[in-house]
Amino acid sequence: MRLVRLLAPILAIASAAPMLRALDSVRPSTLFPAPGSTGACIDTHLRLDFPSPVTLGRAGLVSVIDVASGRVVDSIDVSKRTDTRTIGGAGGFQVYPIITDGDEADVALHPGRLEYGHTYAVTVDAGAFECDGRPSAAIEGDRTWLFTLKPSGPQPGAARLVVAADGGGDFCTVQGALDFVPHANNRPVTILVRPGTYREIVFLAEKNDITLRGESRTGTVIEYANNARFNPSGGNPFEGASPDPSAEHVHGGHIYRRGVLLAHRTRNLVIENLTMRNLTPYGGSQAETIILNGATDARSILRDLDLFSYQDTLQMNGQAYVANCHLEGDVDFIWGTGPCYFESCTFRSLHSGRYFTQIRNPSTNHGYVFHRCVFDGAPGVANNYLSRIEADRFPYSEVVLLDCRLGPAVGARAWLVSNAHHEPVGPQPNLHFWEYNSRTLDGAPLDTSGRDRFSRRLHEPADAALIRDYTDPAYVLGGWNPLAAAR
Template identity: 30%
Template sequence: MSSRRTLIAAAALCAAAATTGLPAAPATAWPGPSVTVAADGSGDFTSVQAAVDAVPPGNPGPFTIKLRPGVYRGQVIIPADKPHIVLRGQGADPSQVVITDNRANGTPKPEGGTWGTSGSASVTISGDDFSARNLTFANDFDEAAHPEITSKQAVAVLTRADRLVFDNVRFLGNQDTLYVNSPDATTVSRVYFRKCYVEGDVDFIFGRATAVFDRCEIRSLNRGSATNNGYVTAASTSIANPFGFLIVGSKLTSDAPAGTVFLGRPWHPSNDPNAIAQTVIRDSTIGAHIGAAPWTDFGTWSWRDARYGEFHNRGPGATVTADRPQLTTDQAAGATIDAYLTGWHPQR
């Protein structure tokens, strides 16, 4: 059966399953239906968005989009009615498949106005149970080439869904690289990052989702400052949610000068007083770029009112000081991957 006919058959199976309540039968050797994207035209589609558009709304099980090596430029939007999408890079390593775009918050829109931070995202994921493996998400907006744009937030990935898995994935950008969010302030959305690489400079991991970074490298870029080379996190966790960001068994790296990068600052979107940042970094190696007072205020919002903690970190940037809240052993027992993911157990 040709790839196109396979796709049609897969869509029919998904539609039948949606109406009968039965799981879709696999159309290929992959778990569930699959299609291939290839920039050179050798697959079913040449763009990632075209493949996403072909996934039937409400599909009940994994629908795999296989991405052959190449650079795929253009925004990708995965809507809420398309859960269970799997993006799987087919290269030897994550660098061989790149999904990217280059717009920033202040980039003008064709119809007028600007894109805003959320609108700048190269990839927006609103469908639950999404996963991505062995590929790169990037926003390659060139700050230096656009001095006329003052709002330079440029998101590589924006998540707005629950039970998302990123496995061996790279996230590349500068300011606001990775925006982990939820549909609204009262909804908890969980995201699991396994052996990923995230880079940026200002607030490059931010949002109100519950996000676990397990055995990841989190790299702060050098902005060339002798005093302030940015902030790793800017959580905006709802006060009703005890679990914001957990960084565990990971490496925080940089070639920025010693003591010039902050672990985080508390983001209060629209000055929301109920957005109380929650971030724990534990059992991780922290480079010398992190200083002795690694948490800092965000405007008028004091970091001391946020929920920050560390536990059993090591490395030249992990020196325990009075400005670094440390978890007790009992508190650390409740700050685990399982606790943050609350009943959801993605493969580790």
């Protein structure tokens, strides 16, 4: 009897431990799709908002169950921080299936697991998430978190699709809308992306005549931490001295997978009025926001965009026109093969002694031309180069600045040629590092006396014909006039 009396408090504490742990656990304050809701998108993410900053737990499953059949149609293991998925028809993408940001956990389900008109239950194991060291409570049963999908999707051939992160559109993700557009599409399709943060890698290939338009330049944000370390590939065939963007099909092994958005073998693509951020931290390797792999007749247009990264922010291989965009980066953050024409854009370097561009055009097309653009940097940034090229690897490089303003972030030398068999001492026929009417930020004439002799300053009237040609986008872009493209 005495032993029982001694053990009783211990047994009471032990039996109460699960209850104490349950009382100490934390529950999400809101769930998306909302419990009991109808009309969810077929590509919906699951979102859990907690009362304080949330992180992933050590173990646990987030499961989705088809209520009618009782079958588990998808399951995400929180202990596996990354997953390999197919995006836009291309396999081998590494992704983060669950991303936590502040108080929110965003769960990206596997594509193609949900069906229109079906009702699903979501369960979450206890401890799958943590807040302030406290484990999350379990979400259990087939009636706690239920939602029903829309009865059907958009009509085939729809000319307008709406993406809304809050579930109020045809799709919840940009990729979902792009996947709806048929392969080899040649009918104009506009995808309107409503304000929200879209945490996804976007990939489209061999689909034409698509306009991807944000409803708010600053409020519509597509972002991801994707880079060459996270998604290495066998190399891009379009970065060489003689690129052929039309040669590599989507299932080839030599296509980059490291950007936030990659458009491969597309024509008449327009991306406008939104923000893209590659969240790869400084020093995290090559990390584009946009990669365009098109042909010299791709007719791509980028306008009214804000693009943020560090290394390789924008890569364009093929014909493109870029207008009224803001780009930030620090190493070769504008690069590719061209031909490309930039109008009224701003480029901001984030560190000193770096490079705005590296242009690797072949002899068969123009490189990159910048008209009425601004090259500057963050406070205190200095001694940056407008462009650099490794002449032994890429014998042709054309970078032309016309009526541009250059801030103190641009060094006096401005241009760099490296790895040449012989250091260039004068103008080079294969190298067009040219400027016309470069000015300071306040519009005063810029002192260019520190430039190397392999670069060239254009002057009127001697170079009037050359200046006139390069001021015309159609001349640079092989006869295509992007100004005639309808908005």
